[in-house]
Amino acid sequence: MTAPLLELDNVTISYQRRRDLVDAVRNVSLVVQPGEAYGLVGESGCGKSTLAMAVLRYLPRNGLLTSGHVLFEGRDLFTMTAPELRRIRGDRIAMVYQNPGSALNPTIRVGAQVAEVYRHHRGLAHRAATEAALDMLRKVRISEPDRVAALYPYQLSGGMQQRVVIAMALASDPALLVLDEPTTALDATVQADILDLFQDLRGELKASILFISHNLAVVQQVCDRIGVMYAGELIEQGTIREVFQRPRHPYTAALFDCIPDFGVRKKDRRLAGIAGGVPDLADLGTGCLYEPRCLISRTVCRVDHPELMRAGTRHLSRCFFHMETPLPGSAAPLAGVAQSPENGRSDRLPLLSLNKVGRRFGKAHILDEIDLEIAPGETFGLVGESGSGKSTLAKVIAGLVPPSTGTVALNNERVAGTASRRTRRQRRDVQMVFQTPDATLNPKKRLASILGRAVRVLAGLTGRRKRDRSSALLADVQLPPKMMTATPDRLSGGQRQRVAIARAFAGDPKLVILDEPTSALDVSVQASILNLLLDLQRESEVAYLFISHDLAVVRYLSDRIGVMYLGEIVEIGPAERVFRPPFHPYTQSLIAAVPRLGTEKPARPVSLDVAPSGPADRPSGCPFHTRCPRAYDPCRTEAPPWRDAGEGYMIRCWIALDALEASQTAALRTRRKPDPVRVGPRP
C-alpha cells in the first residue's frame, strides 16, 4: 500500500470552556489514501466539522490539539511554520464550505477570487491568472464563464456560488479536497447537480476527498469509505459497501432507521428515532458513550469504554457486541399509523379552500391563481424548490401576507386577508410552526410564560386552568414538566421545535401549517418530531399543511401532495399516486434529484441545471418550459391544461398522460442496476 496522503493519528481536540477543557474530538485515528474519497458522518455536535478544520490546522481561538498528530504527506501540520502552512493551504489542501454565499467575499468579483489562487500559488500574472480562472469556471460546468466571472457573489444563485467555491478549491489542483457539508444549504435539485459535478471531477482530477456530511445518502454517492462519528469519537469505519450493507454499530444502524425511505408511508411504519440526546461532552462516564441510548447495551457497556475493534476485513466498530447490531429496520416498531385519517379527500366539507389566490410583489407574481382544498384531519404536503412560492402560500393562508387576488375560506366561510382582521375563532383555527424555532420563541422567556400566553390568547383560559392546560401541552409534546421553568436558549433545537408545536396547539387549531419544521434538525430528531406530529394528529383530528423540500418526508407524512413551480401548482393528487408515473416533468426531475440510500446513483432524465426564471420574469405559457426537455410549441405560448389521471390525481401539462407514462416508466427501469448496494432487508 502506498503512503497515506492524510493521516490522523490519535487526534484529540479540546475547547477551552471557562476553566475546563472539553474534548470535542477524542482519539480519532484515520487515514485517507491518495485518490480516495472518505466520508465522515454524524449528527450535529459530534465533532466532524472540528476535525475537518483540524486538517487545515484552522481551529477557533479556544480550540487546541491536545494530543496526536495530523500528518499530511508525512509532515505534521501542527509543527509547521506559518509560511510552510500557507504553502499547503489552498494549494495542496483546499476546502469547500457549507454556505457558499458567505464563503465568498461580497465585495470582490468572483472571477478575481478564483484568479487569486493562481496569482498567489502559481505566481501567474494578472492576465494569465484571469484566463486560468475562466478555464476553471468552465471546468465546474459554468456555461458563460466570461459573464459570470465579472459578477459579484450576491448576483449568483446558491448553486452557482458553490460552483465558484469549488472552482476556487480546484484551481491549484490540490491533493486533498475537504468538503464540509457542501450541499446542505442547497436545494435538492441543485444538490444533485453539485454531486454529479463531484463525481465527474473525480474522474478528471486525482484529488482525494474528505467529505463531511450528516446525509448518509449523499456520502454513499460520492465516497469509497465512511467513518461514523459520535460524541467526538470515531465509532465505526469501513467501506461504503460494508457499512451500508451491514452496519456494525448500533448507532449507525439507528441512523439508517431515522431516514424515511423513499417508498415508506406513515401507514407502513413509524419512523425510529434515537431516544435521548448526545451526551454532555464535559461530563462523560467511563463506559461506552452511546450506552444510554443503545438498544443492545449490557452491564459491561456501562463500565468499560470499548476500543475500535475489527468487525470485517476493513471494517472497524467501537462496540463490544458489534456482531449483534440489529439490522436496520428490525428495531423499528412495525405498526404503522393504522387509523390515520386517510379519508382526507372524502365528501366532507373542506376545512380550507383557496379560490384563485394570487400574490404579487411589484411586477413579480409570487403566487398565481392557486386553487386548493384541504379536508379536516388531512395532511397536505407541498413540495417545490426554493422560490416556488410555498412559504408565501403558507403565509397567505395564515393571514400574514394578504392575497392580491382570490379568496381564502375556512369552513366555507370567507376570511379576511390579514390575521388582524380575522375573528378570534378564525385566528385560533390556523396556526403555524416555522423552520427555525429559535427565531420564533423569545429566548429570555420561560416556557411557562410562552405557553401560558399562547393558552390565554388562543384558548382564553386564565389562572389555574391556564397552568393546567400549559402543563398538558408540554406533556403532549413529550417534554418533562420540569422544563416549564427553562428558557428556550437552554433547549436543544429539537426541544425548541417541540415547544413551538405545543404553542401552536394551545387553542385546538383545525389547521396547522408546518413550514419546513424539521429541515434544521438532525435526522434522529426529525424522526421523533414527525412521530410526534402523527400522534398529535391522531388525537386531535387536526389538518396539516406540511411544507418541505424533502420529498421522502413529505411522502411519508402526507395524504395528498401538491407540487409547486414558480407560484403555480403543477401537479396535485394522493400521496401514493403523485410519485408514480405519469408525473409532471418537473416532479420527475425533483424525484430524480433525491439522493437515495440503497440504490445506485439514479439516472437523471431531466437535469434542472438551467436556473429557474425568477418570479419577476415568469415565462409565458407553461412556466416550466424553459427547463423542460420535452417542451414543444404550445408550452411556450399557452398555459397548459389540467389532465385528470383518475383518483383525484391531476397534472398540468401539455404532454398527454400516456406519453408521459411510457417514457417515465422506461426511465425508471433503466435506473435499476442489476446489483444494487442494499441497506439490509427493509420492511
Next chain:
Amino acid sequence: MLRFVGRRVLLLAFTLAVASVLIFAITNVLPGDVARIILGPFAPQDAVTRLNAELGADRPVVVRYAEWLAGVAQGDWGRSYAFSTAVFPLVLERLGRSLLLAGSGLAVLVPLAIASGVAAARREGGLFDRVLSTVSLAVGALPEFVTGVFLILVFGIWLAVLPIQALPPDGAGPLTVAAHLVLPVGCLVLLLFAYLFRMTRASMIEALAADYTRTATLKGLPPRTVVWRHVLRNALLPTVTVIGAQIGWLVGGLVVVETLFKYPGIGSLIHFAATNKDIPLLVGCSLAITFVFALGNLAADVLYAVLNPRVRHGRNAH
C-alpha cells in the same frame, strides 16, 4: 455607478431645497416681526414699520422666498446687521478656515483611528486593544474645553513649544500655519478618536470572523493580503458612513474649540449671529453649513458605493 451618483446628486438638490425652505421659514417667517426683533420690544411702532418696509419684510412670504433664493444663487446673501458688510464673503472666509481645521482634523483622525482599530481588532483582547479601548473611551468622555485647556497648559504654557492661538499671523508660511493648527487638531482628535476607533474595531472584529475571511486564510494568503484585500474593504463600510455624518458637525459645531483657540471659524460666527440676532448672517452660516453637510454625506455615500457593489448596482441588479 453613474446612475447611482446621478440619483444621489438629485437627492442632494432636493435636500438643499428643503433645507433652504426650512432655514428661510425659521429665520424670516416664524419670528413674525423681523424689525421688532432687531429693534427690541421698546422701540416705537412706526420705526418698526419703517424698518420692515426697508427690509422688505412686509411683502408676501412666497415672493420674499423667491427673491431671497435668487439672491442666494447669485451670491447676494444680504448684509449683516452687526458687521454692516456683505454676508457672502464673510461666510466664505470663515467657512474656509473651518474647513481647514476640520480637514486637518480628519486627515489626522481617520488614518489614526482606522489603523488603531485594525491593529486592536487583530489582537482582540490583547494588551494594545485593552489599553487603547479604555484610554480612548476615558479621553473621549472629557468635553473639549477640558482637553483643550489641558493641551494649552501643557504644550502652550509649560513647555511653550506650540502657539496657543490657532490663527496664524497674516502671510505666514505653511509650516507656521501647521504649527498653529496642532493644538486644536489634537483637541479634535482626542474628542472623536474613541468613537471612530471603536466603530472600526467592532466592524473589523466582525469581518475577521466572517466566513469569507476564513476562505481567504485557507486559500493560503498571507495575513497582510487577507486583511488588506478581503477584510478591510468590508469592515470600513460602517466607518465611512459615520465619517460622512461627522463632517457637517466638524465644520459648524466646533464653537468651543474655535473659541478656546481664538480661531475665527464659521462655528463662532454662527454663534455670534445667533446671540446678536443678526438674521442674514445666521441664514448665511446655516446655508453654508447645510451645504457642507450635504456634500459630506454625498461623498460618504459615493465612497460607500465604491466599496460595496451591492449598493452600487442598486435595486436594478439581479
